[in-house]
Amino acid sequence: MGGIKATRVSRRNVLELGASALGLGLVDLLRLRALGSGSSRARANKSLIVFWTNGGLSQQDTYDMKPDAPPEFRGSYRPIATTVPGIQITERFPRQARVMKQLSIVRSVHHENGIHAPSAHWMQTGYFGPTLARNAPQKPSFGSVIGRVRGASEGLIPPYVAIPQAEAFGYQGAVYLGAAYNPFELGANPNAMDFRVPNLALPRELRLSSVRSRTQLLREFDALQREADHASVNDDLNSFKSQALEMVTGEKVRNAFDISKEDPRLRDRYGRHQYGQSAILARRLIESGSTCVTINTGYWDHHDDIDKGLETQLSPLDAAIGALVEDLEDRGMLDDVVIYCAGEFGRTPLINGNAGRDHWANCFSVLLGGGGLKGGMVVGASEYRGGKVRERPVSPGDLLATIYQALGIPLDTHFEDATGRPVSIVAGGKTIHELV
């Protein structure tokens, strides 16, 4: 059934028609729960989809264009108008331009560090990080924090998923929150012809029927054994075992990851490329109960010939974000899902001798929308050539605070690190009040 693709359906329609009548593929537990209860409950069920621009996306070529600056600053692209009067973005982002009313741009993010690793740590955790890429993460990523606070909305679906795998120089992990809150890494490209999730797929020579009979046997042995009873570790093991077995042998989780169940025309709208198919998978996972799905895009570290790199990457990113906004809106889910597009920093306003742009953290842009955040806004501004914040500086902690607040996570939440020290999840950041 493909009732969703042409017609826009309001919340009310969904209620009247029922989710399955719309061919949503999966029972939308998340949203049904949200609809069935009061608004405070809806708030607590919100989720997050991240487009992480690994390596650093050029703000000047995308969300913060400087058409009046000299050529060596403004770059090759022209701005286009969006559905919001006064907001212009790159001509390579027509899909986002169409849904600009639902999205907001923060143009004054800054943290002043120009090295990938510590910057990625800063943007992922709110805290300045190690200065060597090889160094250990010190604080948990926001995805892990969200996973820890909220858990999965639905038991078997991993709360925090990274597509295709964790990036950000190793700083998308849980650190002292515990290994259970590391992202579940997809380990595959959702746009691949033979896409399957390695961790959920069985080795080639192992049949599902064998797994089922093994599993049955295991249950019998576990039940017969008397060793190590009464141990809490035993209870944990048992609960993880039944979850894992269910994930591998059951339909529910397979189904959540199975984007072949999506309408092909909807998949086309997202774009038949890695970013697009990752985005539709992210939406599917959110519907099944994940609370944070991070799509790692990139690599955006265009020191040389930036146009060549952007030319292949911008349009897919635009299609993925644009289609996601429309799709969520069609399903009446946009208010329940925060969309965030950011990387560790932006790029230098001045184009370098190799026709590229270098690292720039003194002023760059991120995209935020959905989840009840205000759309159609621009927060902050850069100076004439984009090099510095002109007004309304925003810190990495401010961004995290805004996301947490949208998700209903109390901003005074603290977790103890390995030494027992309570560490704030917002690192002193304050909500961007213009957006909430």
Place this chain on the structure above:
Amino acid sequence: MNIKNAVAAFVVILVMGSCALAQPNQSQQVFFNTDVVPILTKLGCNGGGCHGKATGQNGFRLSLFGYEPDLDYEAIVQEARGRRIFAAAPSRSMLLLKASGILAHGGGKRVEPGSEDWLTLSRWIEDGARPALSMDPVLTRVSVSPDRRTFDVEARRQPLQITAHFSNGATRDVTRQAVYQSNDPELAEISDAGIVQVKNRSGLFTVMVRYADQISVFQGTAPHTKVTNAHAASLVAWEKANGRSFVDRHVAGRWKQLGILPSLPADDGAMIRRLSLDICGTLPTATEVNEYLADAQTDKRARLIDRLLDRPEYASYFSLKWADILRNRGRGYSTSQQRPGTALFAGWIRDSIAANVPYDRFVTEILTAVGSQETNPPAVWYRTVRTTSDYVESIAQAFLGIRIQCAQCHHHPAERWSQADYYQLAAVFARVGRRGGFSDAEVPTSETIYLAEEGVVVHPRTGQTMQPRAPGGPEFKLGRYDDPRRSLARWMTSPENPYVARTMANRMWGHFLGRGVIHPIDDARSTNPPSNPELLDALARDFVDHKFDVKHLIRTICNSSTYALSSRSNESNQDDLQSFARYYPRRLSAEVLLDAMSQVLQTPTKFRSVSGDFPPGTRAIELPDEAVPSNFLDVFGRPLRNSACECERVDSPALGQTLALVSSPEIQEKLVADKGLAARLATNMKSDAENVREIFMAVLARSPRPREQIVALSFLESQKDRKDAYASLLWSLVATNEFLLNH
């Protein structure tokens, strides 16, 4: 109100009344450091979530928990153009208006106008907001009365009385101004008024009491049941039967206080499995199990322990542990030129353990290493450990068993460690010089470590140059050419050192019993006392008396009856995790589990590294570093060697692990390998029944129970493909909790 409640209420009134009387009266001077600051602490003003955090709150910044009263004075009296206090009309001071919520205050209403705290603050302002002066009495300590108590089923409540002692000999009741914290709120709560209330659980707990810059501790014991004569008698009998070792006597002493009875002794099969896993990180083979079961000598456990300690697996397994603690990393040294350091250090650790080098020498050689990292292996420790905080925190956690990180930025809130302690320890390493090394390395390597001519550490706040000193130890007397690290090593390894032997004893106890006497093992504090101080003292003393002989320490622990208790709990000890009245089961660690699977499935794991394949048959516990690629080891919690804390190794179960068990190709390959056990069983001439028996011996170190035998045999019969059937049977056994756990 029933009578009991009425009495309780009366006691409260009495306690509160006595506090009020002990407050400074109108004629007494209000001191900033010892009257004003403690009130700010009690009200929560200087907490880490409010004005105490490094950035302050709305422009008003206090030192965390009031450990820097001079800064606080400045913030209150001088900053904000003096608007925070108003001597002419104290009640109109912003300090009081905000704290009492009369003016809008993000932190809400913290104090009632007219209350005692309010009056004290107000009087201090009225008297001219006098700063602390050098002749003011100094708070020397606080005491708790009572400082310990054993509760029972009826008596579950205890008001505490806190007394502040001053340098001029004066004392004062500060029960109401002190701050309290229970280390186990599920076991015992403490109210703001200092009343301990034990809940419906049993165990040991502490309450930390803080007043100004001093802390003190109340220790509570909440027995499982009222200790009866019968109970005491049965423990006397146990002690008589088992108490040859001081270990068992001290442990039994704790059971007596807690009303806990030990589990039964573990059977022989469980013991050989446990000992092999704990000493060698290796499962016993079916043959070893059979021989042990057949051994009728009474000293067979002691002989087994000796045999295990002589095996190369002992050295491999414990060098894995020490390579974690000493952070011998492979990551960051990815070119073949850089790798030798890692392998060299790994080999040296292993050789030291195999040779049973006394622990004091082991520590000294690492600490005082000089020379090239290409020729002197312990100098490689200085490759990963290279900053001020690395030095201080590694030494503190690995050898002293204390966590001193807090004191890098502020006074430790639950210990006596100050910033001065932190930077004086750092100063010991100020003259560690580095020369040479690969410039292209991601992390420098192949350096030469030497004693530099110059090098100082300054206190970040006072700017003072710090003299090298051990935490809680003396300042070192050093000549121009003396390496302060040698003085530190001498202090650490002297028989009187309060930390090093104790920490090692605790570490080894934690290794074998599943939990330290101090837990976590590297977090010794007065506010986190040992669950059995007599036991820990005795173990440490015995270790020192035997010249830091690590194998002796292991024998002492492993030959005890306490170590040999079953993991099956009884009614009295099922919730207990402090008194070692049963063996606490735990999941096999990543490397041990992988090796165990390789062993029982008779297919070694192939390990590869950037510089080539490891020799066939290399075991996971023998790998030199954490960077040898293995998805299985990563999923099962192999640590990245990022810190000296053993807590980095995660042995708790996680979903990803069970997913890997079910569907990992690594395990499936072992199950279906051509020369693996399943293939062999499918084609050997033995009956299914014989094969099932052999499988159970190899996998679980015991014979199948009748019901298990029936389940296994009927499964084999139901399957068409014999090799598949055996593969499935083997999988379902290595996935049982009994296999995954050391129990």
